Amino acid sequence: MVAxxxxxxxxxxxxxxxxxxxxxxxxxxxxxxxxxxxxxxxxDDMEAIQKTVEPERTFAAVEGDRFVGAGANYAFExxxxxxxxxxxxxxxxxxxxxxxxxxxxxKLMREFLTDAHDRSEAVSVLWASESIIYQRYGYGLAARHMxxxxxRAHMRFLDDSRSGETARLLTAxxxxxxxDPIYExxxxxxxxxxxxxxxxxxxxxxxxxxxxxxGASPLWVVIIDxxxxxxxYALYRIKxxxxxxxxxxxxxxxxxxxxxxxxxxxxWRYLFGxxxxxxxxxxxxxxxSPLPLMVSDPRRIKxxxxxxLWLRVVDVPAALRGRSYAAADRIGFEIRDDIFDDNxxxxxxxxxGSAEVSHDGTADLSMDxxxxxxAYLGGTTMTSLxxxxxATENTTGAATRFDAMFRSAQAxxxxxxx
Ligand SMILES: CC(C)(COP(=O)(O)OP(=O)(O)OC[C@H]1O[C@@H](n2cnc3c(N)ncnc32)[C@H](O)[C@@H]1OP(=O)(O)O)[C@@H](O)C(=O)NCCC(=O)NCCS
Numbered sequence: 360m361v362a363x364x365x366x367x368x369x370x371x372x373x374x375x376x377x378x379x380x381x382x383x384x385x386x387x388x389x390x391x392x393x394x395x396x397x398x399x400x401x402x403d404d405m406e407a408i409q410k411t412v413e414p415e416r417t418f419a420a421v422e423g424d425r426f427v428g429a430g431a432n433y434a435f436e437x438x439x440x441x442x443x444x445x446x447x448x449x450x451x452x453x454x455x456x457x458x459x460x461x462x463x464x465x466k467l468m469r470e471f472l473t474d475a476h477d478r479s480e481a482v483s484v485l486w487a488s489e490s491i492i493y494q495r496y497g498y499g500l501a502a503r504h505m506x507x508x509x510x511r512a513h514m515r516f517l518d519d520s521r522s523g524e525t526a527r528l529l530t531a532x533x534x535x536x537x538x539d540p541i542y543e544x545x546x547x548x549x550x551x552x553x554x555x556x557x558x559x560x561x562x563x564x565x566x567x568x569x570x571x572x573x574g575a576s577p578l579w580v581v582i583i584d585x586x587x588x589x590x591x592y593a594l595y596r597i598k599x600x601x602x603x604x605x606x607x608x609x610x611x612x613x614x615x616x617x618x619x620x621x622x623x624x625x626x627w628r629y630l631f632g633x634x635x636x637x638x639x640x641x642x643x644x645x646x647x648s649p650l651p652l653m654v655s656d657p658r659r660i661k662x663x664x665x666x667x668l669w670l671r672v673v674d675v676p677a678a679l680r681g682r683s684y685a686a687a688d689r690i691g692f693e694i695r696d697d698i699f700d701d702n703x704x705x706x707x708x709x710x711x712g713s714a715e716v717s718h719d720g721t722a723d724l725s726m727d728x729x730x731x732x733x734a735y736l737g738g739t740t741m742t743s744l745x746x747x748x749x750a751t752e753n754t755t756g757a758a759t760r761f762d763a764m765f766r767s768a769q770a771x772x773x774x775x776x777x
Pocket of ligand 1: 395396461
C-alpha cells in the first residue's frame with residue numbers, strides 16, 4: 360500500500376467521487392473528456408479510442424450519477440537510458456467546464472498516480488494541453504520537441520553522396536507491419552519513446568479519418584531501404600496550394616524516423632524532392648535531429664522548440680534502478696514529494712558498480728520530485744535546475760556530477776501526442 364501525503368487541495372470537490380469505470384461506462388468517460396476539450400466525438404473515434412485504452416485503467420469523477428471529469432492511463436513500455444521500464448501514459452484528462460477549479464483534477468491525479476504505483480509503473484508521462492497544469496502534481500519537463508518549417512528551394516546537403524538507397528511509397532494501411540521494425544530500432548536508443556502494439560499502429564498512429572485531414576491529402580508512407588534493408592520512414596500529407604499559377608504546397612510530416620545517418624539523409628532527400636512543394640514542415644522532431652547539421656543553409660529551416668514529455672517519478676528507487684548511468688559516481692539527493700511520502704527523504708545513487716540505490720546518506724543536492732522527473736531521462740540538466748533556483752546544490756560540483764551520471768547520448772523525445 361502506498362503512503363500518500365496529506366497536502367492536497369479539495370475545495371468544493373468533496374461531493375465528487377473518483378473511481379475506476381466499468382467496461383460499459385468507459386464510453387461516457389471518453390465523452391466527458393472530449394466535451395472538456397470542446398470536441399465532438401464521432402462513433403468511429405470512440406471505437407478507435409476504446410481499442411487502445413483499457414477500461415480498467417480509465418477513471419471518472421462522478422457527481423451523483425453524472426460524469427464530470429475523466430482520464431486514463433495507458434500501459435507503456437517506455438525507453439529510458441540503457442533500457443525500458445513500465446510507465447503509465449496519462450491521457451484523456453478533462454473536467455467539464457461547469458465543474459472547473461473545484462479541485463476535481465487534483466482528486467483525479469491522486470487516483471491516476473496511485474494506480475500507476477500499484478501497477479509498479481515507476482513513472483507517469485504525459486503531453487500537456489497547457490504547460491501550467493502538471494508541475495503541481497510533481498511532473499517535470501523531461502523532453503522537448505522541435506517543430507521545423509524548411510524552405511524546400513534552399514535545401515542542399517553539404518555531402519550529397521548516396522548510399523544504395525531506394526524509396527517505396529505506400530498507403531497507411533499497406534504499411535502497418537513494415538514500420539514497426541524500423542520504429543523499434545530507433546526506439547531502443549531514444550529515451551521517451553514507447554513500444555507500439557499493432558492495434559496502436561492501426562488505431563492511433565496510422566488512423567487517418569478524412570475529417571482530421573484539414574484539406575490535406577491522405578496519410579502517405581515512404582519507406583527508405585538502404586541496400587534493400589528497411590532503414591527509415593516518414594508519414595506525411597501533401598497540402599496543395601497554387602498562387603498566381605505558382606505551386607506553393609506543403610509537405611506536412613506527421614512522423615519521420617531513421618535508424619542511421621545514411622537513412623536520415625536519404626529520407627530528407629526524398630521529402631525535399633517532392634514536387635510542387637514550397638515548404639516542408641514537421642511538428643514532431645527530436646531537438647538533436649541531425650537535419651540542420653546536414654544542410655548548407657540551416658537558417659532556411661525555421662525552428663521552434665516546445666515541451667513534449669512531462670514525467671512524474673512515482674517510485675523513486677524503482678525509477679532510479681530502471682535506467683543505466685553514463686558515469687560511475689556516488690551522489691546523495693534529498694527529494695520533496697507532496698503526494699508520495701515514501702519518495703521523500705535522502706536517496707543515495709551509487710553507480711560505481713552495478714547501480715545501487717539506498718534511502719539514506721547525505722544530500723549533495725536537494726530538489727522537488729518534479730525536478731528529478733525533469734532530469735530523469737537526461738533531457739533537463741541539474742545544472743540548469745540549480746541555475747533556475749529550483750534544485751539546491753549543497754556540495755560544490757554536485758550538479759555537474761549528477762549531469763555526468765544522468766546524461767543521455769540521444770535527447771529524450773516522444774514522437775506523438777497520446
Ligand atoms: C485542465 C483541467 C483538467 C483542470 O481541471 P480542474 O478540475 O479545473 O482543476 P483543479 O480545480 O483540480 O485545479 C487544481 C489547480 O490547478 C490550477 N489549474 C488547473 N488547470 C488550470 C489551467 N488550465 N490554467 C491555469 N490553472 C489551472 C487550478 O487553478 C488549481 O490551482 P490552485 O491549487 O493553486 O488553486 C480542466 O480545466 C480541463 O478539462 N481543461 C480542458 C481540457 C484539458 O486541457 N485537459 C488537460 C489535458 S492534458
